[in-house]
Amino acid sequence: MNAADMRVNKTLMRREFWENRSLWLVPSVVAGVLTVLTLYMLVAVLVGHSNTVNNVDIANGPHFQLDNMPDLRDASDTEITGLVRIMTGGLGAIFNIIMQIVVFFYLLDSLYADRRDRSVLFWRSMPVSDTRTVLSKLATALFALTAVTFAVTVAFQLVLVVLELIMGSVLGVHPFVLLAHPGAFLGAWLLLAYGLIVQAVWMLPFYGWFMLASSWAKKTPFLWAVLVPLGIIGAEGWVFHSFRFGRMIFAHRLDWLGLAYNFDPTSFRGEQGAEFMGGSIFGIGNIGQLLASPELWIGTVLAAGFIYGAIWLRRLRTEI
Amino acid sequence: MSMLVKAKGLTKRYGALTALDHVDFEIEEGRIVGLIGPNGAGKTTALKAILGLTDFEGELDVLGHDPRVARHELMRSVCFIADVAVLPRWLRVSNAIEYVEAVHPGFSRERAMHFLERTKIKQRSKVGELSKGMVTQLHLALIMAIDAKLLVLDEPTLGLDILYRKEFYTSLLNDYFDAQRTIIVTTHQVEEIEKILTHLMFIDGGKVTLNRSMEEVVEEYTEVLVPADKAAAAQALKPLYEREIFGKKLYLFEGVARAELEKLGEIHTPSVADIFVAKVKGGMQ
Numbered sequence: 001m002n003a004a005d006m007r008v009n010k011t012l013m014r015r016e017f018w019e020n021r022s023l024w025l026v027p028s029v030v031a032g033v034l035t036v037l038t039l040y041m042l043v044a045v046l047v048g049h050s051n052t053v054n055n056v057d058i059a060n061g062p063h064f065q066l067d068n069m070p071d072l073r074d075a076s077d078t079e080i081t082g083l084v085r086i087m088t089g090g091l092g093a094i095f096n097i098i099m100q101i102v103v104f105f106y107l108l109d110s111l112y113a114d115r116r117d118r119s120v121l122f123w124r125s126m127p128v129s130d131t132r133t134v135l136s137k138l139a140t141a142l143f144a145l146t147a148v149t150f151a152v153t154v155a156f157q158l159v160l161v162v163l164e165l166i167m168g169s170v171l172g173v174h175p176f177v178l179l180a181h182p183g184a185f186l187g188a189w190l191l192l193a194y195g196l197i198v199q200a201v202w203m204l205p206f207y208g209w210f211m212l213a214s215s216w217a218k219k220t221p222f223l224w225a226v227l228v229p230l231g232i233i234g235a236e237g238w239v240f241h242s243f244r245f246g247r248m249i250f251a252h253r254l255d256w257l258g259l260a261y262n263f264d265p266t267s268f269r270g271e272q273g274a275e276f277m278g279g280s281i282f283g284i285g286n287i288g289q290l291l292a293s294p295e296l297w298i299g300t301v302l303a304a305g306f307i308y309g310a311i312w313l314r315r316l317r318t319e320i
Numbered sequence: 321m322s323m324l325v326k327a328k329g330l331t332k333r334y335g336a337l338t339a340l341d342h343v344d345f346e347i348e349e350g351r352i353v354g355l356i357g358p359n360g361a362g363k364t365t366a367l368k369a370i371l372g373l374t375d376f377e378g379e380l381d382v383l384g385h386d387p388r389v390a391r392h393e394l395m396r397s398v399c400f401i402a403d404v405a406v407l408p409r410w411l412r413v414s415n416a417i418e419y420v421e422a423v424h425p426g427f428s429r430e431r432a433m434h435f436l437e438r439t440k441i442k443q444r445s446k447v448g449e450l451s452k453g454m455v456t457q458l459h460l461a462l463i464m465a466i467d468a469k470l471l472v473l474d475e476p477t478l479g480l481d482i483l484y485r486k487e488f489y490t491s492l493l494n495d496y497f498d499a500q501r502t503i504i505v506t507t508h509q510v511e512e513i514e515k516i517l518t519h520l521m522f523i524d525g526g527k528v529t530l531n532r533s534m535e536e537v538v539e540e541y542t543e544v545l546v547p548a549d550k551a552a553a554a555q556a557l558k559p560l561y562e563r564e565i566f567g568k569k570l571y572l573f574e575g576v577a578r579a580e581l582e583k584l585g586e587i588h589t590p591s592v593a594d595i596f597v598a599k600v601k602g603g604m605q
Contacts, residue, residue: 004425011422018415019408119408122459124373125400126423129392315391318373 012128012136013143020109023144026102027095027152034094035159042167081184087160088188089195092153096196099149103141107210108221110137111310115320130314134211138307141207146196154189194284195260202256205299208306215310218320252295259290322349324470324502325370329378332365339365341526342378347519349469350499354513355506356596357523363506366523367474370504371400383469396425399463400472407455409448413441420462432465435491452479460488464496471496473505477512485509489516510593520592522599529599541598543590544571544581554584561598572598 001009017023075083111134114120123133161178178184213225233246262285290296325347332340340362347353357363368374370382372391380387385394407416413436420427439457447455456479463471477485493516497503507513520537522530532540546554546569554562557580559571572590573581581587590598 007422011419015415015419018412019410114408117408118402118406119411121373121402121406122408124391125371125395125402125463126420127392127395127425128423132392316375 008128008132009136009139012132013140016106016110016137016140019113020106020140022102023106023140024148027098027148030095030098031152031156031159034156038160038163042163045167046170077181077184080178080181081187084178084181084184085188085191088153088157088185088192091157091160092149092192092195095149095153095156096145096199099145103144103207104210106144107137107141107207108214108225110141111211111215111314112217112221115317118319120318124318131311134215134307134311134314138207138211142200145200146193149196150189150193153192157185191261191284198256198260198290202260202296202299203253204303205306206253208303208310211310212306212313215313215317218317252299255295256290259285259293261285323347323381324349324383326381327366327369327379330366330369330380331377332362332369332374333377338526340369340376343523343526343528345521345528345531347502347504349502351518352497352503352505352516353519353521354510354517354592355504355521355523356510356592357506358600361523362526363523364474367400367472367504367506371398371472397469398472399466399468399470400474401459401463401476402474407447407459409446411447412443413445413447413458414443416447416458416462417443420466424466426467427462428465428467430465432461435461435464438487453481453484456480457484464492469501471501471503473503473507475507476505477507477509485512489513492516510596511591514592517592522596524600530595537592537595538589540575541590541595542573542576542578542581543588543594544573544585545569545588546571546585550584557581561601574598 114123124130164178210221210225213228214221217224229245229249233243233249236242236245262283323346325345327343327345330340330343330345331338339360343362343366355363355366365374369376369380370387372382372387372394375388382394383397387394417429417432420432421429436458439454439461441450441454441458441461447458450458456477460476477488480488489512492503505513505517517534519533520530521528530537541560544554545565548568551569554569554571557573557576560574561572563570568585571584572594578587
């Protein structure tokens, strides 16, 4: 691919972010709100602390017991690693869910909005092939799901660490414990990036389906995207009294977690909890097994079919 | 002179409706073709077929490409403005320029700026904040800044005031058009483009009813104002169309020698609009 081609691809994706500001605005606003909430809690803790010191009790307002806070100086390396991974994984999960919702609506609109306002006639008056247009929109969705989620998670986590340092130094708790473990953060971020990429590949058939619905619909692509699978589930239940199609869809959405990570939900309980804290369970799983999983490849082939259909319809359904 | 557009047996059906019915036409390089027809006659369908925006039956060659399969290659040398303002509301003027500059090899930022300088459009504005006329101005500035072989304009000045419409056609002729370029234009304001056209093409009921150069049209069509006593003689020459004006009869003839018509009365060169009305209504009679 030459420089001019790269420039076209870059501009096509920039175009998507111009039109769909929610792709970066929504996670940024959520991160901003969470930062404000954290600040509020931090102030509450500090106020609570000085109250205890001065033996004054304010009945209203949050009150935190300093005694309950773990002293990180006593923590082992594995415990710190586990703590950072849980923190990263938890924050990543929050922003991941938000981005999944944002991208769902983005994809539903991606090949429909310009037909609704007829600006498709302008876009298609440019020497950009339909294939390239559709793929640029898919690439934007995948970029938003991985890079944006990753960047916002890491940025917000850094904000939290800074706030924690401030709080720690004010309270006299050794503040630099977390900074002494940069490897724990790098490892956790690597794990997060890996998970986001695996998930993006695993979920491709869903994204392809949303784009197909967007390219097909003459109105409300949302209904096509949702009602068709619901219809199949309903018909199956009515005719065969079974729920295989539905289970296949819902199970597929989460199966990647078990394959990508050494992730076992039962490890949350009992003695294994310590091991979980150590991060040995919540680590990179068997990549070979993941790549050998027929579900991954069937999904990818399905996704390719849906996207081919979306490109093909793009030419035929210029006007609603 | 090379052929830019070649259509043979071009047919388009929408269900039971036939929008284009085995149409044949050719458009040579360096022409400004006015495509005239009543609403629903097949003008827009013909343009869409040329631009690769619709499927069709028959043969159509545009710059050596089949527009159905090679739209994006075609769009390197073909520009068009559809019949409505189609720039999206969220698009910023500066972004629109950035986009076209990146994806279109024939686009010149300087030219676009040159056209935009004459308007009140600001770089920071979004399309949704511009008036209808300004959106059209922006679109025209973007398109005219592209070095294209074929420019297709479907009602390009819709929603613009008279001042800007005049300015647009003048700048189209002076700044844009040259012998290497070809323009196809449709409009309901035929009188506005009459003077700049080199060729005229009528479409009616899915058929091409006329496809001539303006010189040929001037030679071919004559309007004669005939006093009542010579009406019978005029009728004998089988006029295409007749109407009454100030108690006299106004006849429009097709392919009748001027010398012969001069004997009947005062002769004029009819306007394109008159010829169009005569062709459409005459065809019905």
